[in-house]
Amino acid sequence: MFNNLRKYLSSLRFTILLISLLALIFAIGLWVPQKRLLKAIYLEWQRNSPTLVAFLDALGLTTIYTSPITITLWLLFFLNLSLVLWQRWPIVKNRITISDAKIADPVTAGGYPFRRSYPLPGDLDGDRVVGLLRKNRYTVLGDAAGFYGVKNRLAPIAFMLFHLSFFLVLLGGLISVYTEFVGYVDLAQGESFQGELNRYNASPQPKLPKIGSPPSVSFSVKSIVPRVVQNTPTGISVLLVDDRGTTHEVDINRPYSTGHSSFVFNHLGVAPLLVLKDATGKEIQGSYVKLDVLKMKPDRFALGPFTYTATFYPDFVMDEGKRATRSMEFNNPMFFIAVERDGKKVAEGLVPKGGVLEFAGYRLELLDMPFWARFYVVKQRGLSILYAGFAIATLGVIWRLLFYRREILGAVREQDGVRCLVVAGRSEYYKSLAEDEFAKLFGDISGKA
Amino acid sequence: MAFWEMVFYLVSMVAYALAGGGFIYSFVFKNPRVVSKLTALVAFGFLAQTIAIVARFNATGHLPWSGHYEYTLMGGWFIIAGTLFVGWQNKQLQGLAAGTVPLVLIMLGYGYMQNPGLTPMAASLKTVWLYIHVYFAWLSFGAYSLAMAAGVLFLLKQKSEAQEVPNPAYDRFPSLGRLDELIFRYVVFGFITDTIMISAGAIWAKDLWGSYWAWDPVETWSLISWLTYGITIHLRVTFGWREKRLAWLAVAALSTVIICFFGVNLVVNTSLHVFQVR
Numbered sequence: 001m002f003n004n005l006r007k008y009l010s011s012l013r014f015t016i017l018l019i020s021l022l023a024l025i026f027a028i029g030l031w032v033p034q035k036r037l038l039k040a041i042y043l044e045w046q047r048n049s050p051t052l053v054a055f056l057d058a059l060g061l062t063t064i065y066t067s068p069i070t071i072t073l074w075l076l077f078f079l080n081l082s083l084v085l086w087q088r089w090p091i092v093k094n095r096i097t098i099s100d101a102k103i104a105d106p107v108t109a110g111g112y113p114f115r116r117s118y119p120l121p122g123d124l125d126g127d128r129v130v131g132l133l134r135k136n137r138y139t140v141l142g143d144a145a146g147f148y149g150v151k152n153r154l155a156p157i158a159f160m161l162f163h164l165s166f167f168l169v170l171l172g173g174l175i176s177v178y179t180e181f182v183g184y185v186d187l188a189q190g191e192s193f194q195g196e197l198n199r200y201n202a203s204p205q206p207k208l209p210k211i212g213s214p215p216s217v218s219f220s221v222k223s224i225v226p227r228v229v230q231n232t233p234t235g236i237s238v239l240l241v242d243d244r245g246t247t248h249e250v251d252i253n254r255p256y257s258t259g260h261s262s263f264v265f266n267h268l269g270v271a272p273l274l275v276l277k278d279a280t281g282k283e284i285q286g287s288y289v290k291l292d293v294l295k296m297k298p299d300r301f302a303l304g305p306f307t308y309t310a311t312f313y314p315d316f317v318m319d320e321g322k323r324a325t326r327s328m329e330f331n332n333p334m335f336f337i338a339v340e341r342d343g344k345k346v347a348e349g350l351v352p353k354g355g356v357l358e359f360a361g362y363r364l365e366l367l368d369m370p371f372w373a374r375f376y377v378v379k380q381r382g383l384s385i386l387y388a389g390f391a392i393a394t395l396g397v398i399w400r401l402l403f404y405r406r407e408i409l410g411a412v413r414e415q416d417g418v419r420c421l422v423v424a425g426r427s428e429y430y431k432s433l434a435e436d437e438f439a440k441l442f443g444d445i446s447g448k449a
Numbered sequence: 450m451a452f453w454e455m456v457f458y459l460v461s462m463v464a465y466a467l468a469g470g471g472f473i474y475s476f477v478f479k480n481p482r483v484v485s486k487l488t489a490l491v492a493f494g495f496l497a498q499t500i501a502i503v504a505r506f507n508a509t510g511h512l513p514w515s516g517h518y519e520y521t522l523m524g525g526w527f528i529i530a531g532t533l534f535v536g537w538q539n540k541q542l543q544g545l546a547a548g549t550v551p552l553v554l555i556m557l558g559y560g561y562m563q564n565p566g567l568t569p570m571a572a573s574l575k576t577v578w579l580y581i582h583v584y585f586a587w588l589s590f591g592a593y594s595l596a597m598a599a600g601v602l603f604l605l606k607q608k609s610e611a612q613e614v615p616n617p618a619y620d621r622f623p624s625l626g627r628l629d630e631l632i633f634r635y636v637v638f639g640f641i642t643d644t645i646m647i648s649a650g651a652i653w654a655k656d657l658w659g660s661y662w663a664w665d666p667v668e669t670w671s672l673i674s675w676l677t678y679g680i681t682i683h684l685r686v687t688f689g690w691r692e693k694r695l696a697w698l699a700v701a702a703l704s705t706v707i708i709c710f711f712g713v714n715l716v717v718n719t720s721l722h723v724f725q726v727r
Contacts, residue, residue: 012683012687012688015683016680016683016684019676019679019680020680022676023672023673023676023677026664026669026672026673027669027673029664029669030666030669030670034664037663037664065664173662176661182659227572229569230568230569231568232568232569232570232571233571233572234569234570234571234572234575235572235575236572251572252572252573252575252657253572253573253575253576253578253653253656253657254656255656255659262655262656262659264656264657264658264659266659376658376659377659378659378660383655383661386661387652390648390651390652391648393644393648394641394644394645394648397640397641397644398641401637401640401641401682402637402641429633429637429686430630430633430634431626431630432626432627432630433630433634
């Protein structure tokens with residue numbers, strides 16, 4: 001019973017079943033909105049179909065990548081992989097071991113589909129045949145009377161390497177999950193950041209690491225300069241100055257990395273410096289206001305006793321009496337601001353940089369128009385192990401499938417009064433390819449190519 | 450689209466359409482003599498497509514690596530390049546174009562309906578990882594497409610040979626045994642390049658999005674596709690799946706790659722892999 005179970009758990013049939021089930025689960029995860037990955041869509045869906053969502057929640061299908069069934073499948077997968085590697089190691093060891101016992105008669109030895117006989121020219125002795133095979137990167141045992149040759153003898157080790165790389169990926173992945181800190185922080189030009197937890201955006205809530213601490217950093221944002229060409233964002237230059245005075249440039253595809261932490265540029269907004277003054281010119285309130293307005297979406301803020309709705313036009317133009325933007329390039333930046341008090345509209349108007357909106361005895365001055373950047377902050381360890389896993393997997397699969405193993409048996413002997421090279425050959429995976437190669441190799445050696 | 454790009458794009462489509470129709474004619478009407486002429490027509494279409502790519506490069510200053518249109522333009526180029534290369538190496542394999550040319554024609558038609566406008570390279574694509582990731586993605590798609598074409602050819606030839614009077618159009622093509630091995634070799638090539646593509650993508654994603662793996666729909670489908678071809682290799686090597694079963698598997702498995710490249714964005718709009726410039 002136990003032996004049967006172990007046999008099944010270590011079988012390829014079981015591997016294929018597990019891989020198929022995992023693939024199915026991944027596919028389900030694409031169709032069922034995932035609570036963690038697509039929170040907004042999930043919540044909307046939950047509002048529309050509460051019973052169905054509750055049912056799928058109960059089955060774990062809305063957190064499918066971390067659901068108990070998926071974890072169980074992964075555990076079984078790695079158990080299966082361990083058992084397979086354990087069982088295959090003696091076979092691999094045996095296959096890479098080379099001994100005289102492998103020398104056999106090329107005419108009668110079983111399992112060699114390629115068999116030929118080549119007449120040898122008089123000046124070609126058996127030792128030279130063996131020498132030529134060695135020159136063709138064959139490891140040869142024996143002599144002209146009978147030899148065994150193998151090319152890419154160690155290829156079966158690549159099987160172990162490829163499958164062991166999965167464990168490295170698992171280990172790196174687990175370390176990264178348990179040490180992971182994830183949070184978002186919005187920083188405007190001129191702002192400093194010392195890694196304070198309360199400065200991270202409340203939504204989505206920062207994910208604290210199970211092991212280790214949040215990022216320990218200290219820098220200030222020197223400048224933020226977006227680049228837009230023909231309506232396409234072609235880059236952003238965010239200059240950060242750390243506490244040692246070193247400047248770091250952040251761009252898309254180029255995060256600020258320090259220790260195990262990365263600050264990845266994620267989002268851009270405008271942070272105008274707005275000052276509200278009363279009729280006497282006395283400042284009531286003023287600050288840089290981070291507005292998320294770059295996708296032509298209005299944003300709201302409060303200053304003094306008023307609330308404001310701001311719409312941003314990067315390249316403002318009046319088009320048939322309507323406010324519009326010619327492009328997404330920052331050629332003529334302009335705010336349209338609507339002012340409200342106690343829910344009633346007080347005023348509205350266009351405000352460029354350096355402009356003023358006057359209403360009800362107040363002045364709203366727009367003194368500067370810098371940008372703010374949202375950083376995706378992530379700290380995790382184990383990435384080097386994970387990348388090593390990727391590298392070994394790639395090397396393993398290339399080694400195993402491209403540098404496959406060829407074996408030959410041969411002997412120089414008389415046949416019908418003619419001295420011949422009698423050979424047999426076999427290879428892994430590619431029978432026709434190897435047979436063509438054997439025919440060319442032995443044809444070349446015997447001068448019959 | 451740039452003017453000359455448009456001209457040569459259309460020329461290549463016409464050449465592929467004529468060649469695709471010709472290949473179908475050669476099989477149905479049992480006329481194998483036209484295959485080499487049709488291959489020359491495919492080569493002509495390939496030349497026109499290459500000029501279209503050069504014209505676009507000249508207009509935008511970057512290789513066409515982004516957006517659905519550019520993906521189909523460059524991806525189709527890789528598939529046809531692979532088809533012509535194997536046909537040049539072994540004349541018996543020129544018939545693979547019967548499978549790959551219609552596929553590329555559909556891709557080009559689909560791409561044309563997407564976003565062929567001339568746009569600068571988006572910031573997110575300005576990295577060396579783009580070239581590694583996308584280049585290997587297209588190599589794998591090209592190899593898997595050739596595996597599919599070899600599978601189709603195998604199934605047609607096997608059916609023909611089962612008839613009393615086999616269709617002579619298939620005589621030019623490799624034996625069933627060789628076709629069977631070819632399917633496997635293309636799958637292996639695709640699997641290796643797929644592995645490199647996924648690894649490179651994960652490393653790139655860490656710098657671009659901050660996470661090497663985020664269960665993004667395209668990421669997930671690429672994993673499903675990789676697993677499917679992994680299973681195919683295991684079935685062949687360990688369970689000895691050959692010939693008809695392997696051929697059907699190669700044909701069916703390509704659907705996972707097509708879904709990954711083109712299907713996901715049609716039904717899901719949450720992927721970070723928006724194959725469009727933004």
